[in-house]
Structure formats: C-alpha cells, structure tokens
Amino acid sequence: MSPVLDPAVAALLDNPTTTRLRPVFEGNNISFAIGFKHINYVAEAAVLSHFRAAGLSVGSMYKRFGLGFEVVELRSRLGALLDVDDEVEAEVTPATKDGATEFTFKVAQFVERDGERLKCATSTVRVALRIDDHIAASEAYPAGLERFAVRSLGSGDRLELAATPSPYGSLVEGRGTVGSDPVLDELIGEDNAFGWRWRMPYFYCHFNDRVQMSGFLRVMEEVEDLFLASRGLAIKEVLDTRNWIPVVTQSELRLLDETLMEEELYTVYTIENVFKSLLYTARMDCYVIRDGELVRTVTGTITHGYLTEHAPNEWSMATFDEATVSALSTPKRVDA
Template sequence: MTTPTATAVKYLLEIQTTLQVRPRFEGSNINTWIGFKHVNYLVEEAVLEHFRNAGLPSRELFEEYGLGVDVVDLDTRILHAFHQDDVARAVVVPVTKDGDTAFGFSVTLYVERDGKELKAVTSKAKVSLRVDDYLAAVPVPAELQRFAVARLGSGAERSVHHGAEAAPAANTALSAGRGTTGADPVLEQLLAGANAFGWKWRIPYPYCHFNERLALSGYLRQVEEVVDLFLADRGISIKTLLDDRKWIPVVPRSQIQFLDEALMEEDLYTVFTVEEVFKDFTYTARTDFYVVRDGRLVQTATGRITHGYAVFENRRDWSLVGFDERVVRALNGEPAAG
C-alpha cells in the first residue's frame, strides 16, 4: 500500500508547482529596485511552497521526523529587474536524477511588463534534509532516507586552504566589536598573494536556523555585506558612486554552494576574490567562507557573483554602464591614477 509519505515524495520528484510571490519591502534599497539577495529569497520561498504543496512542509519535516530543510546549492540568473509591488509567477520544476541524494529543482520567475509576461529569473536549487541531533532521533520514513544527511555540504570545491593549520586571534569579542577587516593572522593567510578582501565576523543568532546552523539567507546577507565592505575598502563605496554618478550596483548572477556547516557564534572568515574584469562592463568574484576548528581551516561554503553598474535616469528607469579607469583600477587592486 502506498504511504502518504511516498505520495508526497512522488510529488516532490515529479510534479510542477506554480505560485505567486512578491518581494519584500526590505529588499528595495535604491529607488524601487529589488536586490539580488531578495530575489534569491523568492526562489527559496518558491521551493518551500513546493514542499508544502507536496504535503511535507518544512515545519512538519522537522517536528515529526527531525529533518531540517536546507537549500544547499543555488545558482540564480536575473534577466529583468524586480521592483517594489511586483507580483511574480513562480514555476518550480523537479529535476532530481536517479541516485541524487539531494532534491533538485529548476525555478523560473515571470513578471509582467507592458502587458507582456517576461522571464525575469532562472535558478537551480538543491535541497538536503539535515537530521537534527539536538534531540533524540526519530525514525526517518524510508522514502526520505535517501535525502537525509547527518551533515550538510558536498566538499566538492573546497579550496587549497581547507585543512590548513591556522592560529586565530581573539579579536571578535563583543568588547572589540563583532568583526574585523584589519590585521588578523588567519585573514593574512587566506589573502596572501590574491586580489582579495577578507572579513572576520562572529556568526549571530538571527543569521541561523534549526538551532545553530548558518542558513542560506545568512550566507546571502554575508555576500551582500562583504561586497559593500570590499568596495569601500577600494575607495569606490556604493554611496560614493551613487553621489558622484548615480551609479547603482547590479548582480545579474549569484551562486552559493554549501561545503560544510558553519555554526552560531563561530568566527566566520569571508574572502572576496576578484577573478575577472570582463570588457570593463562586469566583473566576477568568488566568495569563500571558512571557520577554524581544532586549529585547522574548514571551508563551509563557496560562491560567485557577477557584478556591474547601472546609471539611473529617473526613479523608474536605468541602463547598464561601462567601468571607467578609476573603477577598473580599484577592482584590480591597483593604486588610483596620479
């Protein structure tokens, strides 16, 4: 006899979900445009709704079976900008293959412009079910065991720094502030010889879920913040270019992949490395995340963004703009022209 769980898993693996999603007001930082972080939140919400429609919402999976729903791999392309009050049609299509140990989904968001529906976002997401170990274990239904993991992360793209010995400094105590971008032995080790910027930061409770783990949303917030700090460090802060030129940052693509777990109140080392400046129009940068455990570096996640600039023409319209010499030199880590 087919069990309710088997029916639900069959839905997760085979049935398409369509829903409406709307970006949050918080994501509108410049004029009425919505930033990449909140676009990714829409993708995550669409995936969570797919689980609800299947009859296995995140709450039930955790409370009944001790399984936490974690988006552990996300690759999102933004084709058209979102604005405040946009209502998007989200389509979630299962793409899990035989033998996969994580659920796979293709997510597409559509918006209406001038009476036409446009494909605004395409995204690929993978979801793991993390077995909770805070309380006594409960039996996991057979149909879910394939996707249940004792620890998050693939470890597939860990950097050369992973496992290296490290000697952390005690400079994220509350009396010293939450973090540092200054002299720090672990940051110096991670940044050596690279066109990179580093930030050490104590992981706070609001960035975590399921008792202790840094959530996908926490990593997205971290990417947004390290970009802000990097640009300020290079002398082209977001407000500087807004005031001087009315330039706004745009991120047409973002990726995050979990390699391990980062835990509440650990010190997280975030390294932002510029990889390529492409035709003075966009640049790609890699973001790597580390903690130190037992005196060794552990890489917990990696990701990339593609970043550019747009100039706004009025409160509604903007257009992409090429980098000038000042911006190119800053991105390449070169001193400003004399």
C-alpha cells in the same frame, strides 16, 4: 523495479508547482528595484511552497521526522529588474536525478510588465534534509524520503593552518575585522582579494545550530559592501557622484560544510575577472577553524556591474571608467 514512493515524496519529485509571491520590502534598497538577495529569497520561498503543496512542510518534517530543511546550493541568473510592487509567478520544476541524495529544483520567476509575461530570474535550488540532533523523530520517514536525510551537510576542505589566530574579543565588538589578521593574511596571500572576519550571529542561523543559506546571501552582500568601500567605491559615494547603482547578473552559493552559530567566519572575497568595462566577477570563500585546521564551509561566485539612470526610472548598464577598473583590479591591503 523502482521502489514505491510515498505519494508526498512522489509529488516532490515529479509534480511541478506554481505559486504567486511578492518580494519583501526590505529588499527595495535603491530606487524601485529589488536586490539580488531578495530575488534569491523568492526562489527559496517558491521551493518551500513546493514542499507544502506536497504535504511535507518544513515545520511538519522537523516535528514529525526530526529533519531540518537545508538549501545547500542556490544558483541564480537575473534577467530583468524586479519591481518592489511586482507579484511574482514562480514555477518550480523538479529536476532530481535518480539516486541523488539532494533534491534539485529549477525555479523560474515571471512578472507581468506592460501586458506581457516577462521572465526576470531563473534559479537552480538544491535541498538536503539534515537529521537533527536536538529532537527525536516521532514518525518513520515516508517511503523514499530516507535517501535525502543526511547526518551532516558535507565535509569541507581541510587546510593546514600556519598562522596563529588572534583573539576575536567579545560578542559586542561590532562588525568584526577587515584589517590585518594573521589567518586572513595567510588565506589572501598576493591575490586580488579582501578579507573579513566576523562571528556568526544567531539571526543568520536556524534549527538552533547552524547558518542557513539566506545567512550566507547576507554575508555575500556584506563582504561586497565592505570590499567596495575598501577600494574607494563606497556605494553611497558612487551613487551620489556618478549616479551608479550596483546590479547583480548572476550569483551562486554552495554549502560545503556546516557553519555553527557564533563560530568565527573568515570570508575571502577574490576578484577573478573585470571584463568589457561592464562587469566583474568575484569568488567568495568562507572558512572556520576547527581542531587547528581551516575548514572551507562555503564557496560561491557573483557577477556585478552598475546601472545608471539615463532618464527618470529608465536604467542602462554603466561603463566603468579607468579609475573604477584600476580600483577593482589592483590588490590593496586594509590596515588594522
């Protein structure tokens, strides 16, 4: 016989919800479209609304139960451009399996376009509740919530480190290292990859302690930007000379372990495929050094292409020229 669940927990697990949201203006970087990061933010916001509707808002769970809301996996497929002026109807459907220790939700984003309801994105969002060491719970967990409460967010792969890490420097040394670095060199080897080392700032973190999912979406966007510049495909130059803007069709991120505030993050961005001269896929792996070992804390993939404006406000996929295919396909080391 299944245990009796608290009504709020039962609502989280069983009741679909729908909420109306608008993308944040910050995500309107090029033309009228919203970028992939903020489309993922909408999916996260829809799940946050789902928790509020059940009576278990993020703030109340932290204050009452000492539990931090953590998106630990976010997979999205983007089907249509999201306009800066769109109001999104976000449908959240619970999909948690019996006995699972993470909540799973399917999120579909719809907009109205020319009188029709158009699906612009679908996501799978997985959530854990991290027991916080900074505060003590003032109430017992509602029945059924305890299985989702974890002491840590995982145990990432441990890799023996042969290189001797070089000193990073002070917190004011800017955007980190993209040149020769012994740890990045070891991680990259001969792969068609790009490395970036940067200390994680507090504004990518939450609950006093660790980098949250939105922070890693930002890291993914930033390392892509740095990678393209290193291959002679800086976004502004490509926009000005070829009239191409980057577009993401799929993205996926999974937190394997915790990354703590002001830890140095070693990010490796590896090109996996360039296909049909239309899209390329890249894998992002992030590491920190603990007790002399590399710990992989995040992994993910992203699929990129370019759109070109063939008429005012009308966009279509651009076909890569030979120079672009070569730049994406040929490993290049960045000098210090």
